[in-house]
Amino acid sequence: MGRPVRRRLAAAFVNGALLAMAALTVFPLVWMLSVSLMSPGEASTFPPPLLPGQATLANYRELFTQAGMGRYLVNSVALTTAVTLSSLLFNVAAGYAFAKLRFAGRDRIFKLLLGALVIPPQVAMVPLFLLLRHLGLVNTYGGIIVPALASIFGIFVVRQYALSIPDDVLEAARIDGASEFRIFRSIVVPVLRPIIVTLAVFTSLGAWNDFMWPLIVLNDMELYTLPVALASLSREHVQDNELMMAGAVLTTLPVLLVFLAMQRYYIRGLTLGSVKE
């Protein structure tokens, strides 16, 4: 067999395999959207239909009017925004300081933080619950926001990026009499902008998708986030497939859209700490 023919066969095989793989991967998500537009009961037939006979928004209407999803959507948006903005402030400041400022014990503390990364977060959950209960934060937004104000991962990512800021730029500003806070605001933050965007995308997706901790700390239905509400709804409405799919769309479409829009930044965050030493 000639080389060009073999090469073309290989190309067809590789691209075909990837196409099949990608179709298989995306299918459940596309189907979720399709079933969410079916009328009640339509999806509980055999064989299951691939497309709605007549597309309807009735399930979404029911989610908002009967199941109170509007409230949960507002909770999720509010909590995600609050966690993302506040934790950015804490993590960026700390990450920069670990990279560029001198203080006693800096490297020791940083090593300890890195070591603590191996501890699964669930180990802290029981005492954290008791502590927040003592502070009156259980069953409030604060119970979600306060423990999430800073993260070791966030500090680490910012520090790695901030290491590349040249010292003479900071030194020159100091000689000009700029205060440390001024330097931070007008030199450091603009330079760190790409990593700040990356961290913002990461943090907001994580906060939106978080399940176990909100499940533990929020008991009032009024305060539920979308994942917690969807889980509780799915335990009640086991048979209402169309309604549940609409709930799944409402929960997961926002993160998918954010990902599609900010993909470049997200992927960079994935590979930042890993490949580069």
Place this chain on the structure above:
Amino acid sequence: MKSAGAAWCFVAPALVVIGLFFVGPVMAALALSLTDFDIYALADHRNLRLVGLHNYAQLLQTPLFWQALGNTLYFVVVGVPLSIGVSFGTALFLHSRVVRFQGAFRTALFAPVVTTLVAVAVIWRYLFNPHYGLLNYGLGRLGIPPVDWLGDPSWAMPAIIVLAVWKNFGYNMVIFLVGLQSIPEPLYEAARIDGASVWRQFRHVTLPTLAPIVTMVNILTIAGYFQLFAEPYVMTQGGPLQSTVSVLYFMYEEGFKWWNLGTASAVAFLLFLLIFGVTAVQLRLSRWDVP
């Protein structure tokens, strides 16, 4: 001196939060696991007693704890190699020089990673439905009789593993892909000049260069899979016949359903020790790899 003060202003807020709401609670978890903290102690702290290692001893005699441990190990031992294998295979395909639309493929394959676990568990519960699920329909077309995926104790965990692999493989795929792209082309050229076949190039250039990444991916994936919780919570509620109760699911029920917070802390600590031990072993093994 002045600048050290400013530095503390930058780090202190984050350190206080991490100390107060993470490091402190982790240490408190160890202390709590040595007490009989339960619903009575929750009401009145005077009911709290130190019980030493009693919770641990008790756990080791609880059949459900062993079952949860076994289920979780099953999930890790089968799920992690599958997950990493799919990630690596797809990354190799994506890295191939003949691929068109690499970006579009990558986006599609990565999409499940960012989705909400609870939402996709709801989708897959429907796909696995024994009566009108699409999966059984597809199998039926191939002549395979229907399976009660989430209702049969021997199929429920495999079903959860399928969901987990689908949801997670994109993450490691991207990491492998970046690793593959960072291998310098001259290495391959040199191998080709020496007459190395494609397989030998893979075996002697690709794999050794990727070894550190593989180790890291292994460690992170195993640690992640040990933390199985939302999938059984949504899809099976630990059933059928407790075949999908994971260690964390057991901890959640013990702690936040029955309020046995001392026992729950002991469970969390055992899980931590397990993950820590497995991580340490892998780091050791990876050091042996280096000639």
